[in-house]
Amino acid sequence: AQSVTQLGSHVSVSEGALVLLRCNYSSSVPPYLFWYxxxxxxxxxxxxxxxxxxxxxxGINGFEAEFKKSETSFHLTKPSAHMSDAAEYFCAVxxxxxxxxxxxxxxxxxxxxx
Amino acid sequence: KAGxxxxxxxxxxTRGQQVTLSCSPISGHxxxxxxxxxxxxxxxxxxxxxxxxxxxxxxxxxxxxxxxFSNSRSEMNVSTLELGDSAxxxxxSSLKQGPYGYTFGSGTRLTVV
Numbered sequence: 355a356q357s358v359t360q361l362g363s364h365v366s367v368s369e370g371a372l373v374l375l376r377c378n379y380s381s382s383v384p385p386y387l388f389w390y391x392x393x394x395x396x397x398x399x400x401x402x403x404x405x406x407x408x409x410x411x412x413g414i415n416g417f418e419a420e421f422k423k424s425e426t427s428f429h430l431t432k433p434s435a436h437m438s439d440a441a442e443y444f445c446a447v448x449x450x451x452x453x454x455x456x457x458x459x460x461x462x463x464x465x466x467x468x
Numbered sequence: 469k470a471g472x473x474x475x476x477x478x479x480x481x482t483r484g485q486q487v488t489l490s491c492s493p494i495s496g497h498x499x500x501x502x503x504x505x506x507x508x509x510x511x512x513x514x515x516x517x518x519x520x521x522x523x524x525x526x527x528x529x530x531x532x533x534x535x536x537f538s539n540s541r542s543e544m545n546v547s548t549l550e551l552g553d554s555a556x557x558x559x560x561s562s563l564k565q566g567p568y569g570y571t572f573g574s575g576t577r578l579t580v581v
Contacts, residue, residue, distance in 0.1 A: 395577075398558065460510050
């Protein structure tokens, strides 16, 4: 079964600082990996996705993630945090065929301080 | 184009009642999935429909059911509501099964009292 683990349920950074949210996956086959963001009282918004085309994936709002097979990781980064980035971030893995459901990590709440 | 539309946004029900939630996917999307989100359990997969057929089901009791219509709109039903069913129910649609990201709706907040 596929799964993802997000390290750190809460991360706090200063505005302008680097954002690093960690995600490790477990999959017996090359996975499809996703990062989603959720703002209060809203649904999930897709930030970016990895589908084996390129290991460095650029997403919306200046976020990017690098797929590292040797480390089974797909960490999310942003060079400079903005107050509007404060939200909850979810890493997810999706299988293929009949196992195409999304399996989410437990989420990381990002706090951005002045 | 219009996003995924879920109705209603908020719902308060009494224990023992049943509830039906509705989801209209993005036009052209044929895959619809449902997720339950709670503070304790996080995001949990309920079921997935593709072309009116249930393709995948999560580990939820039979009180939770769903269906998809020929226009890809989907409904989920929860019978004999329990307090623990209070959650944000999210619907997501995708073009088709495969390496495609899901687009989520804003969810239906169900409170069972």
